[in-house]
Amino acid sequence: MPLYKLPRGTLDILPAEQVYWEYVKHKAIALCQLYGYQRLDTPAFEDFNLFARSMGEGTDIVDKEMYTLEDKSGKKMSLRPEGTAPICRAYLEHGLYNLPQPVRLYYFATVFRYERPQAGRYRQHYQFGFEAIGDADPALDAEIISMTWHFCLSLGLKGLCLQLNSIGCKVCRPHYLENLKRHYSACLTQLCPDCKARLIRNPLRLLDCKKKSCQEAIETAPKSINYLCQECKAHFESIQRYLELLGIPFKVSHRLVRGLDYYTRTVFEIQSPGEGIQNALGGGGRYDELIEELGGKSTAAVGFAAGMERIILNLKRQNVSIPALPRPSIFIAYLGDEAKAEAIKLAFKLRQAGIAAITAMGGRSLKAQLRQANTFGTSYSVIIGEDEVKSQTVALRNMTTKEQKTIPSTKLEELFRRD
RNA sequence: GUGGGCGUAGCCCAGUGGUUUAAGGCGCCAGGUUGUGGCCCUGGAGAUCGAGGGUUCGAAUCCCUCCGCUCACCCCA
Incomplete structure (x- = not known):
């Protein structure tokens, strides 16, 4: 595809x-x-x-x-x-x-x-x-x-x-390189092909070779700090x-x-x-x-x-533990078109107040919406249905304790601003 | 540039005695009566079996070529 x-x-x-x-x-x-x-x-x-x-x-x-x-x-x-x-x-x-x-x-x-x-x-x-x-x-x-x-x-x-x-x-350095090259020229026959090339192109890298055959030459090579x-x-x-x-x-x-x-x-x-x-x-x-x-x-x-x-x-x-990235703590679920409009409005207001929120999308069942909230790992869900729209309230559900209460939608902002 | 290993759904993978609706798990979606998540149950979507060619009545499976991924060398962070 x-x-x-x-x-x-x-x-x-x-x-x-x-x-x-x-x-x-x-x-x-x-x-x-x-x-x-x-x-x-x-x-x-x-x-x-x-x-x-x-x-x-x-x-x-x-x-x-x-x-x-x-x-x-x-x-x-x-x-x-x-x-x-x-x-x-x-x-x-x-x-x-x-x-x-x-x-x-x-x-x-x-x-x-x-x-x-x-x-x-x-x-x-x-x-x-x-x-x-x-x-x-x-x-x-x-x-x-x-x-x-x-x-x-x-x-x-x-x-x-x-x-x-x-x-x-x-x-x-030139003086050192001369000595290094002299040392390597003396044992040319036991060097790997790569090292033979290095001797001409980039002698310093001779010291970096990982081949077994070249280790002795490296051990006995002159050291830059002595020059x-x-x-x-x-x-x-x-x-x-x-x-x-x-x-x-x-x-x-x-x-x-x-x-x-x-x-x-x-x-x-x-x-x-x-x-x-x-x-x-x-x-x-x-x-x-x-x-x-x-x-x-x-x-x-x-x-x-x-x-x-x-x-x-x-x-x-090394399994170093890494702190998780911050994610919104509020998920907003809705039922019906009117509630959806309220949900969108509420999310916008919360975000303007600096409170991160994520809303449901599409027309899924409340069950499906909460399932999503669960996988997102938000600690609260806000539920808006027809009743809530009429009474200007929202249902606030704590996802870890399952406690749920109905509060005026205007209260939400100050409630979350505190933590 | 050189050499090894490997290619089956988004991910992990079963299947290479040739004949299968290509299996399973995770994840995703949906249901398990009215507006309530995690566990559980049921169902669904999702794969031109890396690509092309060949052998054959028949190929994910055998052969060839290509491509890609991966590991090591070289080099470098």
Whole structure:
């Protein structure tokens, strides 16, 4: 019967699912208010080059996964594959560098990547992220990381692991990469085919390989933190001191790298305890060179982004109890046309007074109407029949105690306004 | 892009010794005497058995092709 299906890798978020989404959004917004972060929304598509430049040509996201199209004027536009670059673009475009620095921002965004869908991975997914732009202080890294940790705790997730690493800056990273490549070139024969390709394309990702055959090479590989320059080293140590000060548990992992080119120094990731799935709930890091790359002055920045679907997946797995969404507590049933008109009028008046109500529809029996009220779970039903219309009253039934009394219809408003 | 698993009503699914009105449960709708819900009882609607082709007197069932879903790899949130 249906002529169309939802596009591959996308999701209809049905009413029954919305509790989770509202829950996560509310926690996220509360968190940002607590830390003084302000919302900034950007469009779903941008100039192709914004992403090509920021994430780096040669990354899979830019080369293979972007939804790019030419608009009617011939401009190359892309659906956003991530949230940070557009935020930086907006920061520059609207002169947010004139505000007191750092500028603290957050966003919810749909992001698009053309990939084969699987558990916790979609072609369109929702990200929640926050960014602090305009300060290189390691205390700001610590703030972002502590916010991330705080967020996960407030959601009620357990057993999460915070991984931390530093991949250096443009001064010290080239030196490290040389050593990494030398190490891998020496044991080339035992590497998996993917890793052979990585060695040329994206050496940092070598550390991320899951194949058994490559684990030894990773274990014995040089660690980025041993190649940091003075400044990067001091920065990284400082972050760790702040995190210890805050009592936030973290694990320095020399294997942790991030997929996008713009990261400098700090990288971190929050991992769920689950096995065999996309276990990164979110990740972030510092990107001190990105703003300049996009045409601004040299501006330090740090941020984090989380995948909403993955968070929700974990909330379900861990059976975190989610508060129900509010529903109307009054159901209005009627018998006959005159009563129906009264019912519609009454519902409108109640709603104007801020009292949520839902009315029956159609011409079903009272029995059927109350059956509906029952499945809606409203705690009260209002019944209007011919008698009530004549006497300007309504029958108010408490659905849990079954108590029912007749009251003047004008009384209803004040009765419910109280609770 | 590569590889595995799976496609029967909105949902969960029975049925693959070829012959059935394609069964059941949940949900939905309606009834169980006058205007009263949850439990129970009865009834109803709802499926071109993922699509197309082939074999056969006869296919949900066997064969081929395609499509879709799903999981993993790659990549990433």
